[in-house]
Amino acid sequence: MILLILSSLVLVVPAQKPTSSPAHRVLPGWFPNACTLVICAPPERDSKDGKQELPRIQELWGPPAPPSKPGSKGDDNLPELESLKTEMKNLQIQLDILKATITKTQKAILAPNGVIVAEKIFKTDGSRGDFDAAQAHCVHMGGTLAVPRNAAENSALQQIVTWHNARAVLGISDRATEGKFEDLNGQVIEYSNWAPGEPNDVGNEDCAEMHPDGKWHDRGCALEWLVICEF
Ligand SMILES: [Ca+2]
Numbered sequence: 001m002i003l004l005i006l007s008s009l010v011l012v013v014p015a016q017k018p019t020s021s022p023a024h025r026v027l028p029g030w031f032p033n034a035c036t037l038v039i040c041a042p043p044e045r046d047s048k049d050g051k052q053e054l055p056r057i058q059e060l061w062g063p064p065a066p067p068s069k070p071g072s073k074g075d076d077n078l079p080e081l082e083s084l085k086t087e088m089k090n091l092q093i094q095l096d097i098l099k100a101t102i103t104k105t106q107k108a109i110l111a112p113n114g115v116i117v118a119e120k121i122f123k124t125d126g127s128r129g130d131f132d133a134a135q136a137h138c139v140h141m142g143g144t145l146a147v148p149r150n151a152a153e154n155s156a157l158q159q160i161v162t163w164h165n166a167r168a169v170l171g172i173s174d175r176a177t178e179g180k181f182e183d184l185n186g187q188v189i190e191y192s193n194w195a196p197g198e199p200n201d202v203g204n205e206d207c208a209e210m211h212p213d214g215k216w217h218d219r220g221c222a223l224e225w226l227v228i229c230e231f
């Protein structure tokens with residue numbers, strides 16, 4: 001009987017509206033009962049075996065990114081690739097400027113006694129001597145007596161001859177075989193820039209000299225010339 005009376009009381013008592021007491025302030029429309037306290041808990045999920053599971057990472061961090069289209073992976077690196085190309089281009093420009101600066105510096109240091117042409121350097125220290133003394137001096141300096149192998153080298157050597165306004169001996173001779181000029185290694189020369197009528201071997205001329213105009217003349221080997229070495 002008592003239980004029947006209590007059950008009736010529970011059914012007729014309505015839910016209480018929120019109060020305006022400062023100590024129990026709640027949001028409008030919320031009821032401060034026990035159910036309100038569990039809304040922050042993770043949603044319960046029943047697995048197939050009946051156990052509860054934690055929320056999936058996807059639910060915590062939002063939906064996954066849409067799948068990329070085939071071939072689009074490389075496209076993401078295009079801006080970086082273009083940036084690298086631009087950087088390399090700028091570096092090449094700076095390198096060219098640096099090379100030009102070095103070349104100018106080398107010319108300034110060598111002039112008026114030396115010239116760079118391709119991989120070769122012609123240089124004089126102002127020494128003078130005959131053919132054998134000239135070659136010995138160049139070897140002592142770590143080089144050999146100058147031998148122009150092409151027009152560019154001939155022009156480079158001519159610059160030094162012109163600066164000194166002197167004739168310079170070349171590292172060639174036809175002492176071994178008359179009329180056949182060889183370098184100091186015994187190889188017949190392939191390039192020459194003889195003056196018209198030269199070589200003429202007048203009075204047994206077996207050595208060669210360069211004049212300020214760049215032309216070659218055969219002369220006696222005991223003369224004294226400006227010594228220019230190549231390195
Ligand atoms: Ca000769």
Ligand SMILES: [Ca+2]
Nearest residue numbers: 200201205218
């Ligand atoms: Ca001659």
